Amino acid sequence: MARLVVLALALMLTSSCFASQRIIGGRPAYIEQYPSLVQVEEYTDGVWWQKCAGNILNILYVLSAAHCFEGPYYDPLFHRIRSGSTYRHRGGNINYVEKEFNHPSYDVAAPLDGDITVVRLSRPIIYSNTVGRATINYHGARILDNIPVVYAGWGDTIGEYAPPEQLLDVQVYTINNDLCRERYMTLDTPPNIITRNMICAGVLDVGGRDACHGDSGGPLYDGKILIGIISWGEGCANATFPGVNANVASYTNWIAETAV
Template sequence: MARLVVLALALLAASSCYASQRIIGGRPAYIEQYPSLVQVENYSNGGWRQDCSANILNILYVLSAAHCFYGPKYAPHLRRIRYGTTYRLRGGTINYVEKEFNHPSFDLEMSYDGDITVVRLRRPIIYSTVATVATLIYHGARILDNIPVVHAGWGDTIEGVYSPSEHLLDVQIYTINNDLCRERYMTANETVTENMICAGVLDVGGRDACSGDSGGPLYDGNVIIGVISWGLGCGNDTFPGVSANVASYTNWIAQTAV
């Protein structure tokens, strides 16, 4: 049996930095390799900046992290996406946000559990070789330990320093046993739930997502199994990065993005 059974969501067409927004140790990649990946831009202090990422679900919806579309300074008109480009804040096509649908369980004051959102856009995405729908893992699928997985994004390349990459980067890491990850984070009074996936290079570090990568994908092959959510530091050898486990939410995503 294949390691993962997948569901392609080809549905009917119709901000915080805490180490939470979290590519360290990456290499250059191209949008043709990850055509469902888009930039999320935030309007602040008179200009647009890329602070998060998202993933194309269908022509009107993208999937991202709820904390990227949340808070007292958030409003839909202050977010837009840029799709179909390898380069940060350059090229591609701009589309604006109409409305976000944060998962009902998301409560940033309590934890990062449920840190996933479906976002409706103002106008349809135009599909091409650099803009296509994501393939999501099926609902309830079990994520195996120690499998190679990949992050991709434009986030910081140096922890603690505003250092976004102008070129798309990717990095290979490995899934980490959820119980082991939970025990590590308990020492820092942080909570890892069954709705999260931990991934990194445990006890080595040096490879991870970082600030500006939130909402982007955690891939197993071409299948999105996670949405980048939070962590302590970037590339930390003790505390791996944490993504929302898409398999906990696939049914909700399908019901919402219509």
């Protein structure tokens, strides 16, 4: 059993150089604060492990990141959702995935552009005080610069795949898209292109707060509104390169048409 766990962890660390599992500088939180937040688990070598996160759209659909559902274990058979739990890998309710719908523009115009997916579950979710639907941003909504926003998830806390047992959240700030683009253009290797379908968020030139490995597919909130889906970044909590999120407002119409 120990060998299987080690193999699973090795796969988690090597499956992507950027964010296939992507809170640093955060504080403990409770699922009652974020009832639409779920864990996305993947079955690898006989072990279920929390790979990413997601957001409940309605009783049958969850919104997450497309890169969480690609690779050798892309088949829905290898994915399930854990809702209603504050704690990683335990408690809550399990729902298996029936089908995954990656956005058709995913990875087309630029690496990780369109990094968004709608996941259909095999049976309905039951709402409660710990399980509820997200309120997503309206289509075409403008994202203002330097506003406080919040990441939440069960991802790495130090940048070396050290996930917490308890849900964490952290406040960061939106960063001007053009400024973020200029920063990432200095990198020689992809992903290094910021598009208008992305939101950059962090504490620029300071660092220390960010989403990280295991947070991908999870939420970026402006108040109670889901404005972004955690996608990728250059490392975690980097002072120069902020975290990058899929801009929900670029895809709201498609999400509404797909999650029915």
